[in-house]
Amino acid sequence: xxxxxxxxxxxxxxxxxxxxxxxxxxxxxxxxxxxxxxxxxxxxxxxxxxxxxxxxxxxxxxxxxxxxxxxxxxxxxxxxxxxxxxxxxxxxxxxxxxxxxxxxxxxxxxxxxxxxxxxxxxxxxxxxxxxxxxxxxxxxxxxxxxxxxxxxxxxxxxxxxxx
Numbered sequence: 001x002x003x004x005x006x007x008x009x010x011x012x013x014x015x016x017x018x019x020x021x022x023x024x025x026x027x028x029x030x031x032x033x034x035x036x037x038x039x040x041x042x043x044x045x046x047x048x049x050x051x052x053x054x055x056x057x058x059x060x061x062x063x064x065x066x067x068x069x070x071x072x073x074x075x076x077x078x079x080x081x082x083x084x085x086x087x088x089x090x091x092x093x094x095x096x097x098x099x100x101x102x103x104x105x106x107x108x109x110x111x112x113x114x115x116x117x118x119x120x121x122x123x124x125x126x127x128x129x130x131x132x133x134x135x136x137x138x139x140x141x142x143x144x145x146x147x148x149x150x151x152x153x154x155x156x157x158x159x160x161x162x163x
Contacts, residue, residue: 006040007048009055012062012157013150016127020050025074028124029054035145036122058127062157067093069128077122080106084119091133094158098137121145127154 004027005020017030017038030037040046048055053071060066075085087105091097103109103116123131126146132154136142144151155161 004041004044005047005050006044007046007051007055009051009058011058013127013146013153016058018051018054019044021074023074024050025072026051026054026125026128027074027076029126029128030124031126031146031150033147034126037145038124054128061127064157071128073125073128075124075129077119077124080108080115081119081122083107084116085123085125085129088120088123088129088131088134091130093130094160096133096135096155096160099134099142100137102134117143133158133160 003022005022007018009016009018014031017040018026019028019038021027028038057066057069057071061069077085083106084102087102090105099113099117099120100110102120103113106116108116120131120134121143123129123145126132132144132146132151141148141151152161156163
């Protein structure tokens with residue numbers, strides 16, 4: 001059985017729960033109350049060591065000095081989810097895209113927008129993989145697994161929304 005490492009990092013959007021594989025790749029970033037978020041299990045090992053770079057980059061991001069994360073990540077998902085998550089990685093800081101735009105980027109038909117939304121909602125790497133930058137076709141701030149209040153705070157931080 002593979003050991004899961006974890007730590008908690010304070011942030012302006014609340015405590016962040018980070019998990020990593022024994023090889024050091026970040027496997028998830030969750031927030032309290034997150035739909036589908038993780039919580040530490042008894043057999044997990046609390047150790048801040050594997051997360052020093054992630055913590056440094058998160059601090060720089062929230063401090064305004066980092067616009068793109070460069071972390072080793074490993075998220076488990078279907079090939080379709082992996083394609084959608086890769087498309088999220090290409091959405092730049094300070095920009096937003098619609099679910100339909102993500103569907104087009106991954107070559108999914110317009111009818112697959114719900115499936116794209118499901119893949120985005122299953123993103124295990126909040127903030128690092130910027131699913132908060134996906135909005136409705138009409139510009140509305142639609143769902144976010146970490147909660148709409150956090151989505152607003154993240155988009156305000158990135159200058160998309162005004163304080």
